Structure formats: structure tokens, C-alpha cells
Amino acid sequence: MPHAQRVKRDVMSAEKGGKMMNQINIQxxxxxxxxxxxxxxxxxxxxxxxxxxxxxxxxxxxxxxGLDAEFAEQDDExxxxxxxxxxxxxxxxxxxxxxxxxxxxxxxxxxxxxxLVRVPYGATSTYLQIAKDIGKGKAVRAVGNANxxxxxxxxxxxxxxxxxxxxxxxxxGGLALKERLLxxxxxxxxxxxx
Numbered sequence: 806m807p808h809a810q811r812v813k814r815d816v817m818s819a820e821k822g823g824k825m826m827n828q829i830n831i832q833x834x835x836x837x838x839x840x841x842x843x844x845x846x847x848x849x850x851x852x853x854x855x856x857x858x859x860x861x862x863x864x865x866x867x868x869x870x871g872l873d874a875e876f877a878e879q880d881d882e883x884x885x886x887x888x889x890x891x892x893x894x895x896x897x898x899x900x901x902x903x904x905x906x907x908x909x910x911x912x913x914x915x916x917x918x919x920x921l922v923r924v925p926y927g928a929t930s931t932y933l934q935i936a937k938d939i940g941k942g943k944a945v946r947a948v949g950n951a952n953x954x955x956x957x958x959x960x961x962x963x964x965x966x967x968x969x970x971x972x973x974x975x976x977x978g979g980l981a982l983k984e985r986l987l988x989x990x991x992x993x994x995x996x997x998x999x
Contacts, residue, residue, distance in 0.1 A: 827874035832884045836895055838982055845883040846872055849907035853887070853957045864956050871909035891959065897993045900926035902960045909956060913941075917951035924965045927994035929987065931969045959986070 831844045833856055842861075844852030852868055854861065869875060886904065893899035908915045916939045923938075924930045930938075936948045955963045964986045967973055973983055 827872055828877045828879070829868065829872060829874045830879045830881045830884060831876045832878065832880055832888070834888050834891065836891065838895065838985065841891070843884050843887055844868065844876065845881055845887075846874060846907055848883060849905040850883055850887055850957060850960070851907040851909055853891075853960060855958075860953060864954065867954070868909050868956055887960075894959065895989070897989060900990070900993065904960060906957060906960065908961075910951070910954060913944075913947065914951040914954055917948050918955060918957075918961045921952070921955070921961050921963055921966065924962055926962075927990040929965050929967045931967055933969050935966060965990075 827846070829844045829846045829851065831842060831852070834841045834843060838855075840856040842852060842854060842856045843850065851872065852864070854864060858864075865876070883904065887902075890899055890902050890904065894902070908918050910918070917935060920935045920938045932945045932948045932952070933942075935952075936942050936944045939948075941947070952963045952966055955961050958964070964983045973987075
């Protein structure tokens with residue numbers, strides 16, 4: 806491992822029981838849609854979701870295990886910049902995020918999440934279309950499961966995925982929040998890129 810990477814990794818470590826542990830910096834952020842939890846690891850955002858969401862424990866456990874790290878309530882530049890961009894997004898003043906992401910999941914999940922990122926602001930897609938986009942047209946249910954496991958909501962826009970019949974279905978934050986985010990985006994589609 807090059808020296809610069811090793812130093813950076815050591816800076817992001819914490820001591821636990823005499824053993825060095827990797828550290829995921831986390832912060833909580835109160836917004837008009839609820840309190841969010843944000844997490845970063847080695848200069849990349851790895852976690853964003855409702856603090857008390859339905860799948861919070863499962864996502865948190867997967868992130869900790871995947872990064873072999875523990876949460877530490879500590880701020881950093883990535884978390885600060887992400888909070889600012891989230892506030893701008895929720896106020897209708899931002900439609901793109903400029904935050905480096907670290908996706909923690911299986912290769913299949915990452916392929917789904919990368920497809921979600923390509924769904925434009927103010928638009929929607931379907932689980933079936935995402936399955937086709939990743940070359941797995943029959944994996945609609947698996948795409949739905951990957952969507953549910955998304956660790957970086959809003960920025961990886963799982964809220965933009967709807968049922969093939971156009972109905973709002975499944976969202977960890979609840980359908981009312983999904984509808985609210987879609988309406989926010991659809992009413993601001995004339996925004997210029999940031």
C-alpha cells in the first residue's frame with residue numbers, strides 16, 4: 806500500500822480495546838423530511854438515510870461489516886459538504902450532487918445503484934427497466950431488493966423507481982416521503998445544473 810494511502814487509512818482509524826479499528830465518521834442532520842444519518846469513510850460518502858428508517862439496522866450492519874469499521878460521531882469535509890447540498894436539494898435549489906460515493910454491497914447491488922444514479926432528476930424509471938438496464942431483465946425482484954438495500958438514499962435516487970403500472974411502490978422512508986421527493990423534483994425540473 807503506498808505511503809499516502811496508508812497514512813490516510815491510519816488517520817481514519819480509532820483505537821478499540823487496544824486494537825486499531827477503521828472509523829466511519831457519522832453525523833445526524835435534522836431536515837424537513839426527518840432526521841438523517843450521514844456517514845463517510847476515507848473521504849467518500851458511504852451512508853445517507855433516515856436515522857430511524859425501517860432498514861436502518863440492516864444497512865448500518867452491512868456498512869460496518871463491509872468496511873470492517875465502527876461508527877464514530879465526528880464531522881468531516883465530506884459530511885459538511887453533503888449536508889449543505891442536501892439542504893439545497895430539499896429547498897429546490899439543487900438537482901445534482903457532487904459528492905464522492907463509496908457503495909458498500911454486492912456486485913449486483915452496486916450495478917443496480919449505478920443504474921439508479923443515471924435516472925435523471927425529475928424523471929422516474931421502473932424496477933423492470935432497471936433490470937433491463939443492467940442486463941438482467943428477469944431479475945425484477947432482485948432489483949427491488951437492491952433498491953431497498955440502498956445505503957445512500959436521495960443521492961442514489963431509489964425514490965425515482967416506481968412500479969411498471971406507474972404506481973408508487975416500496976420506499977424505506979414511506980410512500981408519502983417518496984411522493985414528496987418526486988413532486989419536489991418535478992416542480993423544479995427547470996433548474997440549471999449546479
